[in-house]
Amino acid sequence: MSLPPGTRVRARAGDPGHHTRLPRYVRGHTGEIVECTGEWPLPDDGARGLVPPRVEPVYTVRFPAAQLWGEGDHVVTVEAWESYLEEAG
């Protein structure tokens, strides 16, 4: 799955019991791909000693603050591994 800039994506909900780098404040929310920042090993695997770790594209994803907290006129971007996201359509 390669996600071009502008693609609407939803950060997956769910709370893994292991180390992950998707902050809780974006989970379940819909944002937009800004760009792909390359392919990187998944920290969820690295922290658990899974060898080899999965390597995935990582995307900068932008969310309107109002989406995240119901208020605020700013935007927040996070960098998310591909498996943290699903297409929102």
Added chain:
Amino acid sequence: MADAGEGGHGAGKGQSVSRVHDVGGQSGFGPVVRDDDGQPFHADWEARVYALSGALRARGVFTTDEFRDAIERISPQEYLAAGYYERWLAAIEALLDRKGVR
């Protein structure tokens, strides 16, 4: 989703850890205090902890992912009460214990 692996070093074995480190958007932490004098370390031991973390990671004793995970496994009470480098220290100690370094 329960943690299928070992519990955190602050939690009992088998319990999920709360990962209270994930603070984005949370309230109640007050104003941003700017008492920074520009010095990277406020005590010699902090610099030594910084050096230990860097040296052990360079040697491959643990990875950055494992290090962050160990910090995140600190219990909520300890995490919130501890200073920044105290968390690093606790994480390194826990990692070495877990890896069987005497």
Added chain:
Amino acid sequence: MSGQHGDLAGDHGELPVAARVRRLEERVIAAGLTTDAELDAVLARLYRDASPVNGARMAARAWADPGYAERLLADGNAAAAELGFGGAGLSYRLKVLANAPGLHNLVVCTLCSCYPVSLLGPSPSWYKSLAYRSRAVREPRAVLAEFGLALPEGTEVAVWDATAETRYLVLPVRPPGTERLGEDELASLVTREGLIGTAAV
């Protein structure tokens, strides 16, 4: 390993912290996992190579040279290497965010406190604080106001949370009235806060 309630890190918690650190050093050196020389070298590298002067020089070059500015925004790593930063290359992906009239960028790492140390020097305590990490994404304007930065009416704010392998540097807007300044003088205007986004420059 659960230890007593209130003890930090269980069994290790009873000692004063400096003694704990000394014991830890002895433990890892005895186990052959590091040496005094390696520990010293980590700190020496930090003090020698990591400074906000580096980021300031990149900003000043971008202001003085539009071609460099373009390259800086397109590929931060290559542009940093042009000025000799990062030894054999930065160990992270560097993304430079240009402020503009009407747009202000702010950088945070909510999950820990990731930060481009080589270009900004060791991170300030406030950047690592729970207050900054929690509030920067939720109420950036209030945080900026605490830093004494009041943005003009209508300025958009973009907050960048460094959750993966990218480290961010803000390129401030060149202050007015600086047209005659050389690069060194321009660099001296740029602060670490300006490069993080908690100051205008």
